[in-house]
Amino acid sequence: MVRNRAPGAALVPDPAPVPAVDILHGRPVPDPHRWLETADSPATLRWLDERRREYEREAATWPLRAPLADGIRSLVDTDLWSVPVHRAGTAFATVRPAGSEHPRLVALNGSAPPRTVYDPAAEDPTGRTTLDAWEPGPGGAMVAVQTSRGGVERGSLRVLSTTTGAPCGPEVPGVRYSHVAWAPHGAPAFFYVRRDGERGVRGVWLRRVGDGEERLVHACTAPGTVPGVRVLGERWLLVSEGHGTGHRTDLWIADLSGGGAAQPALRPVQVGVECETEARLGPDGLLYLRTTLDAPWRRICAVSPEEPGVEHWREVVPEESGATLDAFAVFPRTPLEDAPGADRHVPALFVSRTRLGISEASVHDARAGDLLYPVDLPGEGMVSTPEAAPDGSVYLAYADVATQQRVLCLPPDAPRPLQWPPGAADAPPSPSVERTVLWCRSEDGTRVPVTVFDAAVADAPPTPGPGPTILHAYGGFGRPRQFGFSATVLAWLLSGGRYAVAHVRGGGDAGRAWHLAGSGRAKPRAVEDLVAAADALVSARLCTRRQLCLSGGSAGGLLVLAAATARPDLCGAVIASAPLADMARFERMGLGRMWTREFGTAADPDDFAALMSYSPYHRALDGAVRPSGRRFPSVLLTGFHGDTRTDAAHPRKMCAALLEAAPDRGRPPVLLRYERDVGHGPRAVSRAVGLAADAHAFAAHRTGLSRR
Template sequence: MVPNRAPGAALAPGPVVDTLHGRRVADPHRWLETPDSPETARWLDERRREYEREAAAWPLREHLAERIRSLVATDLWSVPAHRPGRAFATVRPAGSEHPRLVVLEGPAPPRTVYDPAAEDPTGRTTLDAWEPGPGGDMVAVQTSLGGVERGILRVLSTATGDPCGPQVPGVRYSHVAWAPEGDPSFFYVRRDGERGVRGVWLRRVRDGAETLVHACTAPGTVPGVRVLGGRWLLVTESHGTGHRTDLWLADLSGGRTARPAPRPVQVGEEGETEARLGPDGLLYLRTTLGAPWRRICAVSPEEPGVEHWTEVVAQESGATLDAFAVLARSPGEGAGAPALFVSRTRLGISEASVHDARTGALLHPVDLPGEGMVSTPETAPDGSVYLAYADVAAQQRILRLPPGERRPGPWPPGAPDAPPSPAVERTVLWCGSEDGTRVPVTVFGAAGAGAPDPSGPAPTILHAYGGFGRPRQFGFSATVLAWLLAGGRYAVAHVRGGGDAGRAWHLAGSGRAKPRAVEDLVASADALVAAGLCTRDRLCLSGGSAGGLLVLAAATARPDLCGAVIASAPLADMARFERMGLGRMWTREFGTVADPDDFAALMSYSPYHRALEAAARTPRPDFPDVLLTGFHGDTRTDAAHPRKMCAALLAAARDGARPPVLLRYERDVGHGPRAVGRAVGLAADAHAFAAHRTGLSPR
């Protein structure tokens, strides 16, 4: 067995074979794991030239880019965070590359507190997170450079934008929870490089002095921190994304900020839980514990343990309870218990309602603008709920729901009503997976002129994610809308591994059961063809990250399944995913190579190894055309995955006039947010590839 090299050590091209659980596992392209070696640089340059030659011939490339640019040319706001006399939010004005952080004070126009484009005109700096202090005179901002999602945390003056103390390097999307008393200070999450301890730290703004208040001892967990109601410190540990949460609560009153004594809320239970504090002083918890579709429970923070929880809003079979907010009742609704704003998702479409926080009784439904997605509901001091709403045909906008009302209105003040949206039709197709499970597939098509024949085949993109228990929500995508308006269909397979049918649906497609998610996607593609909505050569699978793994696994399992595949920043090498990016954090979702049964399941669908096996067969299978995207700054899935997958597919390809696999590779960006211009370019190129391979031509 060839030993593993140290990170960053160059490995020349050549045969590498590991022996894992008695099985010889070839890895001839391991040298591509070294991102900046001369060999990798030369190989990437060859892929760049191939990609540019091919992309130049795609007839819809400029058309789609222009359509997408026009669809995103609107002001895009975030849900505001309220502080005394102020509201903080981000806004990306139409035509801007990045959102900026602004503060609204009374009737005055929004004032910019931090603008990443002003700090870095190159556009490589992104604003990753922000949190205003309890009085609103300071705000913590997190920024990163080049897409690495690991950057700088600093505290700025709301009045001037100047720094208020030393900055913190190397922070990755940490919660910032402001302490309620004493010198301005905050809790946040980081890893101590010297001791290797990942945990929650209390940091004083003025001089940067720090105290560790909670050490995360379990491997592969992600800590989090919140301060609720200015008094209660909530510490969380996530054990595998979407699988299990541990929570502790500590009283910070009476000068105990630096010496909190956390008590268990939920520890060691197989449930995912989120907590908020109500105006009545009770802790409200949205949880999968005892409720695979999620329910809301209430408990006193004085005795927060699971044994004291009382169910308030029961789960509803068929609809995942996604988010909630606790709000004061309006005078017309009577005094006493607060109310709960609740949003659920049913096959990608949000429903919202307001309930009594004591009995769970429905007070009234919320009239949403259409069939779309509700996200990030937040409560304001006046009892209003602010929420983001978007649907397939309408860009995200912020809505305000005053206490007691059913129909939310636009925010910020003076925001125009939403412009007319193109008509989009939605249908649901059900298919039978290999084990007989019925899997839903949502299909979208534009209505009116240019729409595909409802009863005939059309170029179709079939998207899937199927990971980490995330239910698919149908918000706005300029790329999807541009595809629909060009005459194509867009379908989403609600495969197991996602959260579209509750926690049980997630667990049925994770770990050793992950091959079920692949089977569900294959069945979804077959069903679209059988229903006459598309043909094999006019079908393109599409997925990103965990979804990229899924579409590559399906296409390498069934080379005849479709005509093309788009895999964006995918996982691909499942024998080594734990060694790359954040893979070590995902063993609850995929399994671990260290376990022989997990290893067998991983290798049964690992796209990289299926492509290597195909390269050794005679004759070689005729795989679909594949577009892979990779981002050099990707610290989540790691760009080694698409690099190695591209090399394996090229080795497995039959001789032809053009490369059947292309790699679109970018530097100075990562897995997360990027400048609008670069996002438009990526989306337009990917869908121009799909249009070219499936024969889409706008009418």
Template sequence: MVRNRAPGAAFAPDPVSVVDTLHGRAVPDPYRWLEAADSPETLRWLEERSREYEREAATWPLRARLASLIRSLVDTDLWSPPVHRPGAAFATVRPSGTEHPRLVVLAGDGPPRTLYDPAEEDPGGRTTLDAWEPSPDGGLVAVQTSSGGVERGGLRVLRTGTGTPAGPPVPEVRYSHVAWVPGGTPSFYYVRRDGGQGVRGVWLRRVADGAEALIHTCTASGTVPGVRVLGRRWLLVTESHGTGHRTDLWLADLAADAPERPVLRPVQVGAEEETEARLGPDGLLYLRTTLGAPWRRICSVSPEEPGTEHWREVVPEERGATLDAFAPCPGGPGGGPALFVSRTRLGISEAAVHDARSGAPLHAVDLPGQGMVSAPEAAPDGSVYLGYADVAAQQRVLCLPPGERVPRPWPPGASGERDSPAVERTVLWCRSEDGTRVPVTVFAVAGGGGPTLLHAYGGFGRPRQFGFSATVLAWLLSGGRYAVAHVRGGGDAGREWHLAGSGRAKPRAVEDLVAAADALVSAGLCTRRQLCLSGGSAGGLLVLAAATARPDLCGSVIASAPLADMARFERMGLGRMWTREFGTASDPDDFAALMSYSPYHRALDSAVHAPGRRFPSVLLAGFHGDTRTDAAHPRKMCAALLAAAREEGRPPVLLRYERDVGHGPRAVGRAVGLAADAHAFAAHRTGLSPR
């Protein structure tokens, strides 16, 4: 490590820089001191950035109007699909005008009864309900909460009848799966992803006294454990390997094994394939898998002999549409089993019911529009409950009874549905630098145009699905256009599309976004000044990489909770889990790819070799409690951009920084404030005028 003077040192408490030598290359890092989130120097620097931000934000004419419009669009009763237990159904609802969802119980024809409300526990709004799971008989519910946005909190068991604790809580868990042991003394399996008692894996816990037993230890570093109990008999343990496509699965028979000593037999172990398993009403295991099917297919197998050599294909893959969700259910021919299947084609869901024996489609499901299906689950009566939303309509819960084609609203009489504006959707195709055709979906309402938000994510194989966003709808209603680039690295065109834009190929995702921006301008849909790139997390990395590679590409950029320093991303947040997606700086070839697009280092290079280069105006959003990407990324990126564009009159570089929130869910008011500010910034920079 070498210390020397470097450009941009005016933003440091001590005018020196850190320079690392990696694979024979000098890598400057003058703002490493900003990784210390609570140091006096960082806090003073953040106070200065906050003053700059508020001065600039006060000049945005649409700030208050967008906040009011977005709030009006989200003020509906928002339900989750129900989970049924004997005599009752459990769900969450966020009533109109409230800040957080609450857990409720519905029994008979009576009104919902609140079992847990985070607002009652924490009137300040910092606590969120992260997950919940009722016991098989519905008498107990495991509830997970966290506070301050850190996504790591406590797991407790509540009595359904009274809401009182039923045993000691489990501290320090992060989005744990909970699987209740059927029958016997109340106990459940749960997972520790971050290491419990020095071990990551699956644990069995007795409710009454908190006694625990480790039943599975993770087999490799960087894996995420999971656990489910299927059909009140079969224990399913899974390990997802980082963010790649490998899932290992084991199955144990709780009818034959003691809960604390299950004999786990491999279902699929060691294969670079992604698989999800569910139990059908016929007792067979149904598996949604990429094994032999990059767009995913469904196979079936007996849980008695679950190895891959016994798998039988039921629903084949369909090229062009990712099979992203399914639910075994009754309703097949002659009272046999059926499969509810949803696929995503360029962000739009389509659904059908198939015969689980032959795989033949029985009938299509008539969805309310062109939107997104989520979380389908079968109820004991054979109905399938699912979430549905589209660009113009807030999420609602639908119930599809056996044999029917048209799902019904749930719960009956639920409020929140309203007339939706007509939103036009078109698809524009562009050619990336290597000749690959990349689709771009464009939304507008009649008469909209000009100022355009171009969004991209392009990470972890996730297909872009077009559900509801009050922010997007507010932008469209204000006269703007909204576009999404389906870049490589996402899952919009199957597994190969992801692999073609991940690891050492990640620069292809950046090139795809650049091509999409150029295509929008070439098609006359907007000018460069009217174009604002927008992305969060891995998408924030993408838009910053594109803008620092092509400063003339657009007029402005919004990057929320982005990755930015790709030489050190493994040392911050959950970066160590993402080496399958981005590569590792310890490998010389991976390192070369990372540095070819690392936005932080591109900005630092401009500060040295092209001081005053005119980058687009940039709004960075950072969250102090972010335990995923870590707020050090937007802090350091802001400092580097300020150093690169330090002349008077240059476009602004702004950091909107929040405490007591993180990467995940937050109170509605804070979510509205962030969304309104980001899009008021975009409106100001692109010239969007209110209608």
């Protein structure tokens, strides 16, 4: 191969990739595949083309590839709504109609048909543009929309007229999932988050609609923090800084009632306290805070925004051991028929908790926290994004393993929610799925729960005994696993497979302490938990080693690769989607610099030792995956060229290291499915279906699943 050259120029061969070696804390750290960090070099492009050909040859042999794609496509072919946001009598929501590639933003007024406000497919028929975020203005006449193209999650912010769709001023480029908070008074303006490229300042800005004039109102001074902004009611500006996802939140508040949006006087609500807190404003004018302060399972406190400091917080809803308080909404409570004269301005709290992946919901009195009534949910599933409406209704999303997400409306003082919008088609009958919980003991003796799902197929009960099983784990950033709808999982279950989830430390399945016990220097505990979960499934005769496939994405991809390189005999196959892999250099790629609270930093010698103890890339390089006489699992890695979170260099380098380490060169056990024009976040439905079907067809082929 030669470089491109001008006519008559001498042939110049491509230089061979040069291995790198770093000296970190006195230890040599080889990095022979660093050249793959350069995504578009000729050498990388040739290497990727070889991986593409290998993948296509192998994928063509998977019998369930087409049936799984058909099954997943049929399961997602329904209208999918988001929870509505109400402004001045208009409800704004997104809907992805059956057969569509992307959701579009619509406005609903009474019984009139939904009116499209913005449709990314109409703007970009290629399907590469996604609607990442949106926020309607106070009167509903304008809406801020954020879009990106090619999966990079760094796009543009525009203000559009909700009646004509026309832009109301110049767009803001280079915005990434920014909160948008509309100023309640004066000329139209909004607060949002961005980084100033010239000065390198990341913070909250106030931007005037029309001419685009703006000014910085809050700058982040600490490195690696994520700012956020909200306007509560028509008076209070709330600014936040997240220090490491799921670790700590700093909060400030300012009174905007005097028209001081340009120079808000921010006062601390919570600064320098090691807890995570989210705030909402109640109809009584109090701040309600969901917090881990002195409550690892989270509780709700109330405080006056006039004196918002932690010392003034009053507990309203205490924590409940065993159930993480995930979300809440504050709404005005209407009078009960048997309680004439009740104060409708006294708020109530909608509270959602998760217990081992299953949501529970209830309504509480906001003064004393007393339980008013439990909410009758449709089944064992997941509640998300509760949103209070001005009339006292609460809207929420609900889904379970067998039921596609739908929006429900909980009327005032009613324990049973109704389907929304009223004319939406009823959900089709759900298949029968059985859920059980298996407990295992990790290496240090900690008991770790594993949830196992089986489905009845064609009215036949699940097949007893060992069978092809996918074991999924995430275990990062304090996120509890919630069992919502996944067409991929359901298609796998309906094909006769078994699906399990390991609630490993590092996630939020058992509160904040569970998160911290598997983060930073303790991250190896999460790997040990996953290994114990895999061993428990085999010991319980739910699967054999060859019938077991580990699966995880992003931080979960790191986890399954770390487990497989620690125990090459653990399972028959591994799916690692957009994983982290090179933990010596993760801070230099994607958003890694923002995650040092979660994983540690290679600059610290003790953190570095912990990182290297499980870094999958380095375990592959040092031969840890090739112990004599032990079988190594098949591996499918997925990488997305536009990935600005974990960076596709991770799966590229991991694939190269595993190909060198793999003993079976006759039938490549290591595959890389690599895509361009997509990233870590949302994508067109057809591309999501293709990815999911391929991953699970690989798992089926390697674990011996044949469709029932």
